[in-house]
Amino acid sequence: MKYAPEDIQLIKEQLGSHSLSTIARRLNRSMTALEVKITRLGLSHTKSYTGMITAGELARILKIDRNSVMQWILNHELDSQQRITRNKKKFTFINIDDFWAWAKSNRHKIDFSKLELDELPPEPEWVAEERKIAKQVTNYKAWTKQEEKLVLEWHCCGKTLAEIANMLGRTRESIRKKIKRLTE
Structure with missing residues (x-):
């Protein structure tokens, strides 16, 4: 059975915000058929489809704990999106441009000297100066x-x-x- 244009639009709109089983049920299709269609449309890899990075990847790039990134999201207004991949597993995605905008006003939370050059493109010009400064970042350090x-x-x-x-x-x-x- 061929997919109608509105079916493809529904897939594009709901992919990542709903599980595949939910989308398949709405389209009256099997999970296997939906997975094949998503692959053919080039939408099967949620990360590359969104153009964002996960909170864990950002933490690895900045050489910090993932929980620090999650605290920035929860308590310090770093924008993120929860996306569902394949069945029901949720990931926290961060737009790189949103991260750089947030980082500019939260420089004191990040030790840019640990960040490799162009590891997180497009890198703003101000990062080069920040990279020269080795900081002792004390975010979430326990109080004695x-x-x-x-x-x-x-x-x-x-x-x-x-x-x-x-x-x-x-x-x-x-x-x-x-x-x-x-x-x-």
């Missing part, structure tokens, strides 16, 4: 009891968030949150 004590002590003495952050090698935002948690 001594650090917590110092934060409260310095805060009570009138030191600014910037001063405390500089002394502990952390961000002002992390200092603000820690003070809030410790004083509540």
Whole structure:
């Protein structure tokens, strides 16, 4: 049975957001027939079809833990999309251009000196300068009891968030949150 143009359009629209079994059921086709059609259309590889990278691939490229990337998505507004591949397995995909836009305003979270040249094209011009700076990135670093004590002590003495952050090698935002948690 031949696929109508609207059937092909439905496949293109729903591939990645619905499982193949759901799409096959909507088209009244078998899973095997749908898989063959998707392969013939050149849509069988979700990653290449979307032009995005997975959160795990981004973590590997940046030489960080995948959980750090997931925290950027959950807590720091890095745009991503959940896509279903083949049956029901979900992946988190990130558009490379969206990542670079986010990275520009979140430079302090990334050690660009670990990033290989053109590993994540198209690489913006500002990355070359950032790559020269080896950073001690402390994202999600556990707090010690001594650090917590110092934060409260310095805060009570009138030191600014910037001063405390500089002394502990952390961000002002992390200092603000820690003070809030410790004083509540």
